[in-house]
Amino acid sequence: MKSGLPLRIALWATLISLTAGCGALTSREPGREAQWLKPGQSFLMSDAESLLLYHEYVRKLSGAELNKEHDGVKQSFARSGSDFSRMQLAMLLSLPTASFRDEGRAISLVEPLLKEGAAGAEMRALAQLLHTQISEHRRTEDKLREEQRRTEVLQQKLDALKSIEKSLLDREPARPGKR
Numbered sequence: 001m002k003s004g005l006p007l008r009i010a011l012w013a014t015l016i017s018l019t020a021g022c023g024a025l026t027s028r029e030p031g032r033e034a035q036w037l038k039p040g041q042s043f044l045m046s047d048a049e050s051l052l053l054y055h056e057y058v059r060k061l062s063g064a065e066l067n068k069e070h071d072g073v074k075q076s077f078a079r080s081g082s083d084f085s086r087m088q089l090a091m092l093l094s095l096p097t098a099s100f101r102d103e104g105r106a107i108s109l110v111e112p113l114l115k116e117g118a119a120g121a122e123m124r125a126l127a128q129l130l131h132t133q134i135s136e137h138r139r140t141e142d143k144l145r146e147e148q149r150r151t152e153v154l155q156q157k158l159d160a161l162k163s164i165e166k167s168l169l170d171r172e173p174a175r176p177g178k179r
Contacts, residue, residue: 046122047122048125052126055091063099066095067100070100086112086113087113087127087130090106090127090130091106093105094106096137103138
């Protein structure tokens, strides 16, 4: 029976450490709590899975909460420079409702992860997805701006034609019998 004792101790130690880990889920960055993970979610999920949950979480934050999250992630990335915090920051910078939105910076953060061997396959695929999403959004906004510019030019031409028509009507002498 004594030979089974070390095995039982090891088993209990493993169970205790696993249950202790469930209580305090943390992000991939030391010192930053992962509020986007709910108790009971596996803390052994991949970085890509965790980042997808993170994106869902930050989309729902209010302006003040989003600014606070941005500051924390920016500091975390400055400290660690990890791929995980890089993607978090890129996601934050690409949010449409963020006051600090900067798609150019988001793309520059994601691009190093797109290189072969720079990140794991899942992280690279997620980086590619984010890069494509941001690029498409930028192209759409560029097209919209171009259409708005064309509309303004056409409106100016229309206004000029109306002005010419009005000046021609004002110059015509009043014809007898017409009022």
